[in-house]
Amino acid sequence: MTKPILKPGRKNPQIRTVHPTLPPAYRSRKALGFTVAAAEGRFCLQRCDDCGKLTYPAREACPACLSMNLRWQDVDPAGQLIAETTIRTSTNSYFRERTPWRTGTVMLDAGVSVLAHIHGDVTPQGRVRMIARTDKSGKGVMMALPEKEVENMADDKQLRELTCDPKHRRVLITDGRSDVGQAMARAMVNAGAEIVFVGLAEEWRGFPGQAAMTEIANVEIVPLDVTNTTSVQECAGEIGGKVDILINTAQHTRPGGIMGRRDVVTSRDEMEVNYFGLMRLMQGFGPGMKARGADGVNSACAWVNLLSVYALSNKPDFGSTSASQAAALSLAQCFRAEMAGSGVKVVNAYHGPLEDEWHQPLPPPKVSPNRLAREVTGALQQGLEDIAIGEVAVDVRGRWQEDAGVLEKELTQIEGM
Amino acid sequence: MGRWDNKRQPYDSVVAAVPVSVPYQRFTPDPAHWWLARALGDLLRGAGLHPADIDGFTVSSFTLFPDTAVGLTQHLGLTPRWLDHIPMGGASGVVALRRAARAVQAGDASVVACVAGDANHVDSFRNMLSSFSRFAQDASYPYGAGGPNASFALLTDYYMRKYGATRADFGRIAVAQRANARRYAPALMQEALSLQQYLDARPISDPIHLFDCVMPCAGAEAFLVMRADIAAELGLKTVKILSTIERHNAFPDDPVQDRGGWAMDKDELWDMAGINPDQVDFLQTYDDYPVISMMQFEDLGFCAKGEGPAFVRGHDLEISGSFPHNTSGGQLSVGQAGAAGGFLGLVEAIRQLTGTASDTQVKGAKYGVVSGFGMINYDRGVCSAAAVLAKGSQ
Numbered sequence: 001m002t003k004p005i006l007k008p009g010r011k012n013p014q015i016r017t018v019h020p021t022l023p024p025a026y027r028s029r030k031a032l033g034f035t036v037a038a039a040e041g042r043f044c045l046q047r048c049d050d051c052g053k054l055t056y057p058a059r060e061a062c063p064a065c066l067s068m069n070l071r072w073q074d075v076d077p078a079g080q081l082i083a084e085t086t087i088r089t090s091t092n093s094y095f096r097e098r099t100p101w102r103t104g105t106v107m108l109d110a111g112v113s114v115l116a117h118i119h120g121d122v123t124p125q126g127r128v129r130m131i132a133r134t135d136k137s138g139k140g141v142m143m144a145l146p147e148k149e150v151e152n153m154a155d156d157k158q159l160r161e162l163t164c165d166p167k168h169r170r171v172l173i174t175d176g177r178s179d180v181g182q183a184m185a186r187a188m189v190n191a192g193a194e195i196v197f198v199g200l201a202e203e204w205r206g207f208p209g210q211a212a213m214t215e216i217a218n219v220e221i222v223p224l225d226v227t228n229t230t231s232v233q234e235c236a237g238e239i240g241g242k243v244d245i246l247i248n249t250a251q252h253t254r255p256g257g258i259m260g261r262r263d264v265v266t267s268r269d270e271m272e273v274n275y276f277g278l279m280r281l282m283q284g285f286g287p288g289m290k291a292r293g294a295d296g297v298n299s300a301c302a303w304v305n306l307l308s309v310y311a312l313s314n315k316p317d318f319g320s321t322s323a324s325q326a327a328a329l330s331l332a333q334c335f336r337a338e339m340a341g342s343g344v345k346v347v348n349a350y351h352g353p354l355e356d357e358w359h360q361p362l363p364p365p366k367v368s369p370n371r372l373a374r375e376v377t378g379a380l381q382q383g384l385e386d387i388a389i390g391e392v393a394v395d396v397r398g399r400w401q402e403d404a405g406v407l408e409k410e411l412t413q414i415e416g417m
Numbered sequence: 418m419g420r421w422d423n424k425r426q427p428y429d430s431v432v433a434a435v436p437v438s439v440p441y442q443r444f445t446p447d448p449a450h451w452w453l454a455r456a457l458g459d460l461l462r463g464a465g466l467h468p469a470d471i472d473g474f475t476v477s478s479f480t481l482f483p484d485t486a487v488g489l490t491q492h493l494g495l496t497p498r499w500l501d502h503i504p505m506g507g508a509s510g511v512v513a514l515r516r517a518a519r520a521v522q523a524g525d526a527s528v529v530a531c532v533a534g535d536a537n538h539v540d541s542f543r544n545m546l547s548s549f550s551r552f553a554q555d556a557s558y559p560y561g562a563g564g565p566n567a568s569f570a571l572l573t574d575y576y577m578r579k580y581g582a583t584r585a586d587f588g589r590i591a592v593a594q595r596a597n598a599r600r601y602a603p604a605l606m607q608e609a610l611s612l613q614q615y616l617d618a619r620p621i622s623d624p625i626h627l628f629d630c631v632m633p634c635a636g637a638e639a640f641l642v643m644r645a646d647i648a649a650e651l652g653l654k655t656v657k658i659l660s661t662i663e664r665h666n667a668f669p670d671d672p673v674q675d676r677g678g679w680a681m682d683k684d685e686l687w688d689m690a691g692i693n694p695d696q697v698d699f700l701q702t703y704d705d706y707p708v709i710s711m712m713q714f715e716d717l718g719f720c721a722k723g724e725g726p727a728f729v730r731g732h733d734l735e736i737s738g739s740f741p742h743n744t745s746g747g748q749l750s751v752g753q754a755g756a757a758g759g760f761l762g763l764v765e766a767i768r769q770l771t772g773t774a775s776d777t778q779v780k781g782a783k784y785g786v787v788s789g790f791g792m793i794n795y796d797r798g799v800c801s802a803a804a805v806l807a808k809g810s811q
């Protein structure tokens with residue numbers, strides 16, 4: 001039975017902060033297909049389009065018929081543990097610091113045996129269900145969990161290396177003025193966060209929900225204006241060393257594209273928040289989080305970007321905002337590269353139109369702030385890196401993955417033609 | 418087994434000779450080239466030959482990069498007309514023997530120097546593991562990076578559950594080998610080992626404990642394969658090749674490896690040799706872990722599948738015992754010098770059958786079997802090979 005992890009005490013400044021090290025990070029190009037699926041939490045194996053054989057590890061050709069048409073496809077994650085070991089010595093620094101480490105061979109019901117990390121509550125020879133996640137190196141791995149939920153399951157030492165569970169962690173919500181920011185703060189408190197810092201620009205201006213927010217014991221309002229470099233630097237100086245999860249809720253969304261606007265004033269405001277604001281946050285909080293990626297139970301573990309799904313492909317009636325979101329996505333990719341090595345996950349949560357005043361003219365379905373907060377919380381608890389929230393985001397991202405070129409043609413064609 | 422009938426030709430007029438073992442060292446800064454050169458030099462001096470007399474050359478080494486056998490010809494002053502590089506780890510020795518034997522038999526070469534060796538620098542082992550194979554990089558190294566210890570722990574765990582083997586059964590293999598090693602001066606591990614010490618050792622990757630593991634080291638092994646008439650002219654003591662087998666990626670659908678390619682080919686091995694397992698005077702298995710030696714007892718036909726545990730309980734595996742096994746101490750006690758580990762048993766077998774094994778000599782040894790096993794590409798050893806050898810030349 002997994003023991004619940006305890007709330008860590010105050011950090012002893014005389015004790016060394018554990019330096020982030022990584023599990024083996026190199027993968028072949030084909031194997032990166034598994035990582036892409038793992039980032040979304042999908043358990044996939046290659047299946048041969050021609051003969052149907054399921055195969056693993058990643059291959060260039062089918063070992064049954066030598067077809068070149070292998071595709072990563074979702075596979076039944078049920079299986080049985082048929083051999084196991086507890087590794088007590090490793091040649092890799094990351095694992096050396098974390099032994100004993102349980103791994104094993106799982107025979108999938110789908111007919112393939114695989115090596116995997118094994119949850120502590122899986123019984124020898126027991127039934128398991130597999131998950132695919134990215135590990136601290138950002139690469140996909142498999143882990144076998146008990147078939148059914150068990151007590152304190154998420155607190156398993158090896159599983160927690162794959163997840164970004166808010167439990168006992170300290171969270172910064174960068175903008176608490178919006179409904180999204182407030183929903184996110186409540187969700188983090190409910191998920192067991194030790195403290196939730198909520199950023200607020202222009203504190204002298206009150207906001208709806210302020211009283212309810214300040215009443216929550218674990219919430220602390222902090223001055224933070226993402227459009228102001230000094231403000232971001234001061235906030236990072238104040239709390240940057242104790243932010244384990246950062247969720248950027250600051251967004252500036254306005255309808256309109258190019259020629260409907262006479263100048264770049266509104267577009268500049270969008271960029272100021274959605275792009276430069278993000279960059280200021282990354283410059284202010286990134287280095288501190290990067291250094292604390294292995295800092296115990298409340299290590300830095302996740303940076304969450306809330307991105308319009310139209311960052312992937314422009315939606316002309318919100319065309320200028322889409323452009324700023326595309327800029328933010330590109331920056332997030334750069335940030336992922338710069339954070340690699342820290343073990344901190346950069347989570348991109350794509351959402352469709354929100355149920356807020358700026359999307360009022362759009363038809364449903366739209367994403368409520370509570371749903372957005374709930375799904376981001378779930379993604380952190382599960383350790384996902386790429387998620388789509390809401391029907392529109394799932395649909396648009398699915399079409400983008402299928403054929404980005406076709407999606408662009410669809411989104412940019414004139415209505416009714 | 419295959420689609421077409423297969424009539425094997427005997428290895429007429431070909432012999433193996435001049436067993437060479439360059440004493441191993443735990444760590445040295447010398448590169449693989451040094452070890453291979455030293456082995457080749459000992460081989461030539463032992464045979465009374467000059468480099469120009471060698472017209473065939475085969476090399477096995479993990480640490481020769483960026484060179485291959487090609488670079489070594491220029492480096493070592495050889496001008497062979499037959500050249501091979503065999504990257505099969507623990508199966509390299511038998512595979513080198515059978516390839517060289519056919520080349521000599523067909524006249525493509527007259528005298529083939531078969532050499533294996535590896536360096537061991539302070540960080541060599543970690544570097545080798547982290548880039549061993551694509552499947553290992555993609556799908557086994559990220560799971561704890563336990564290396565072969567973890568891979569064989571899974572095989573051992575599976576085997577123990579399926580066939581009821583105990584740690585003490587594997588201990589019998591390791592303890593007997595240590596006793597043998599104490600009669601082989603170059604073995605790196607010379608301290609006596611009791612079954613209790615074996616059982617009390619610290620766990621490495623459960624159920625693998627310390628004395629189940631080989632120690633990486635530097636070293637080299639070599640032998641000659643040549644025309645029988647040339648050997649006679651040089652006055653060399655020789656060994657005859659009765660039969661050989663080789664198999665790769667056998668039983669790919671077994672969920673965990675509990676048998677090797679020998680199980681596919683053992684009938685052919687004994688048919689071609691014209692003897693049966695009872696006539697064998699000693700066995701040299703590839704012993705990177707005791708479980709693999711036990712599998713070889715079964716899969717080569719010395720006992721039935723699953724009877725390995727009973728077999729080791731019923732036999733004395735020491736040099737003077739009822740079933741002499743890994744008579745120089747095997748890799749478990751001599752050390753694992755990379756690809757040279759794949760030659761260790763074969764070179765010792767040639768010593769045994771030429772009556773030059775000195776303190777490890779099995780009295781009256783006439784027939785010996787050597788088997789090889791290599792390359793944990795992902796979750797199992799892919800290569801297997803074996804040879805039946807006999808004393809004499811014809």
